[in-house]
Amino acid sequence: MQRLPGKRALITGGTTGIGLETARRFIEEGARVIITGTNPATLESARHELGPDVLVLSSDASSATEQRNLATAVQAHFGRLDILFINAGLAQLQPIEQWTEDAFDRSFAINVKGPFFLVQALLPIFAPKASIVINGSVNAHIGMPNTSVYSATKASLISFVRTFSGELISRGIRVNAVSPGPISTPLYSKLGLSEDNLKQVAISIQEQVPAGRFGTSREIADAVLFFASDESNFSVGSELLLDGGMSEI
Template identity: 50%
Template structure:
């Protein structure tokens, strides 16, 4: 077992389930001290993690977290901005409320979290944003979600340009379909969910959904010194769905 993160402190938002939990566990297995965030009231016991209550859309909470870390003299070596939401609606049915909630969580929250953490980023720190291949494909009913994820791809470039002088870099990992609890939150009944999952799987050249651990491995690669020459870019991990 390699230990690329021994003595390092990392932050994973939305780190108590799915891709976030898999990534937090992977960092922990390689020696990192891991801080994970979870929505207030949705926290779960996570052995060995430092748990912080934070809603991804809560700008004031993000600023409080940054101030708390700064006051304690702590620095972050890696940040995985993973927490987000996915609700789909057609152009005809989409509401302004859905737009606001999605962008507040997926884009605005990410931007102001990074702003709040900027003073506590260690030299050489890596920030990885959790994107989505929905930003690259024209999937019906996903316009709002896809647009919020496309914003993260842009942020990886512009924020890298701003943070490079202090030695930090930003990249994106964009997963394709991954077997996580998120699919159970799309509002479908069990039978419809099975049908939708089968339809999606048929579009993946590898013929299967990805695993949270596979995405976590990419996040750790982007967070490690071995990827120090990768800046402001996007790695797509989708089993070939958007590529072939």
């Protein structure tokens, strides 16, 4: 039996990594899906991979105006929305002294401002018993060097999970979060490091994971699927850490 039959889902940042794998899982479970991204190459690749039944949209996650435009497009395509997975994000990691105001503002615009105004814009079209799932991070809970701004943005999202839950549960909208630890996704390749440095960073991170490995996009997608489905109807304001024990040991 499928777990999301006929459900209408929006996944931001759905063209690669966790977002793309979640789109695959949702489709397997009977959902209708819209995904967003910004890179023309990955937009086209995802469109080809997921097939013609999936609507693939270009949307700048940092722009409040584009979040309103996205909500309009979702309403035109679906009418109502059952599931929102807020996954689009930027991970810029560097020492405190290297941050500029522009870079700081961009991280908060993509990771915090965009999600807030997307939820606001979608409020009129959420279906009864809708589910919002936010992609947080273990970095909201640990003091890892070079992650000061990234961790702050993710901590803001986890705060949204609690405050949105308090405000929206009376409307039947549940809000929960998955917070991954290190996951094997294209995210790390976007850090601008050389191949050798990237390998060293990966080794260093993996050594901090008690489970001794990186997680997989499938493992995170399955957790998102749980929160998106009716199986989690009693989960409100919850955060599921999927970090191989990184935050606990």
